[in-house]
Amino acid sequence: MALKASALKVGDTHSERVVENLSRTQIVQYAGASGDYNPLHTDEVYTVQAAGYPSVFAHGMLTMGLTGKMLTNWVGDGRLTKFGVRFTNQVWPGDTLDAKATVAAIREENGKQVADLTISTTNQDGKEVVSGTATARLDP
Amino acid sequence: MGKITFPVEASHIMMFARAVGDTNPVYHDAEAAKKSEVGGVIAPPTFAQAVAQFDPDYHLRPKAGEKWFGSAKGPSGIEGKPASSGGLHAEQHYEYIRPLRPGDVLTVETKPGKTWEKESKRAGKLTFRERVTEYRDQKGELVMIARGVGVTTERPVDQG
Numbered sequence: 001m002a003l004k005a006s007a008l009k010v011g012d013t014h015s016e017r018v019v020e021n022l023s024r025t026q027i028v029q030y031a032g033a034s035g036d037y038n039p040l041h042t043d044e045v046y047t048v049q050a051a052g053y054p055s056v057f058a059h060g061m062l063t064m065g066l067t068g069k070m071l072t073n074w075v076g077d078g079r080l081t082k083f084g085v086r087f088t089n090q091v092w093p094g095d096t097l098d099a100k101a102t103v104a105a106i107r108e109e110n111g112k113q114v115a116d117l118t119i120s121t122t123n124q125d126g127k128e129v130v131s132g133t134a135t136a137r138l139d140p
Numbered sequence: 141m142g143k144i145t146f147p148v149e150a151s152h153i154m155m156f157a158r159a160v161g162d163t164n165p166v167y168h169d170a171e172a173a174k175k176s177e178v179g180g181v182i183a184p185p186t187f188a189q190a191v192a193q194f195d196p197d198y199h200l201r202p203k204a205g206e207k208w209f210g211s212a213k214g215p216s217g218i219e220g221k222p223a224s225s226g227g228l229h230a231e232q233h234y235e236y237i238r239p240l241r242p243g244d245v246l247t248v249e250t251k252p253g254k255t256w257e258k259e260s261k262r263a264g265k266l267t268f269r270e271r272v273t274e275y276r277d278q279k280g281e282l283v284m285i286a287r288g289v290g291v292t293t294e295r296p297v298d299q300g
């Protein structure tokens with residue numbers, strides 16, 4: 001399902017709960033799939049005793065991947081032309097994340113309609129963990 | 141840094157999509173994907189990061205015969221390892237020319253970008269390093285550009 005330019009306006013939003021009560025196992029699953037085995041994400045003993053953090057925490061790229069799921073569910077498959085984020089706060093086991101996209105502009109690019117989106121993913125305390133932007137191709 | 145060959149495989153895409161909790165059939169069901177707008181299985185938008193699996197020198201993967209800084213008998217397998225392993229991911233940006241598909245064999249080249257510093261109350265001196273990565277397909281065509289920014293902190297990020 002792709003978005004139609006004719007049915008979309010600036011300020012429209014879409015949000016999804018992209019993870020509830022994030023488990024350490026899901027973080028391990030992401031380490032295995034992505035190949036990033038940094039023990040800060042999977043090894044509680046190292047992270048607490050050697051690195052000095054309160055617990056392991058999620059890969060930034062896991063949070064970006066979770067946020068991307070909300071985006072592709074909304075704009076459709078293979079529709080993104082750009083997707084970029086800043087990681088503004090760490091994501092911890094037990095976090096519940098809501099990802100939201102807002103239409104910032106609808107414009108033409110290379111003769112095709114696209115939407116520029118602003119993105120924000122927040123945790124259960126309302127703290128932003130990812131902020132970013134994306135551009136997606138629209139149907140007329 | 142040399143060029144990396146990154147074969148894109150269906151089972152790897154399936155595992156990656158599972159890890160981000162994405163049940164969209166276009167990432168794991170070839171039949172359903174064939175009937176979709178994209179005409180076949182594609183990779184999710186952040187999949188390109190998994191190129192790390194194919195980097196022979198990737199420093200965040202334990203390697204046979206080498207000491208690993210994660211815990212074993214003690215909290216770290218490398219004694220005298222500084223308290224903060226330092227590297228955190230600050231930003232990631234992608235430009236997509238086309239989706240990645242199983243069967244693609246990508247050639248991936250990373251070049252260093254800008255470096256800058258900033259003072260932070262929560263983590264001391266921050267050093268930011270940018271890396272720009274180009275993904276080219278088996279025809280030599282550019283399919284994707286990634287720009288990552290890593291940050292090393294002077295001390296662990298204060299959670300206060």
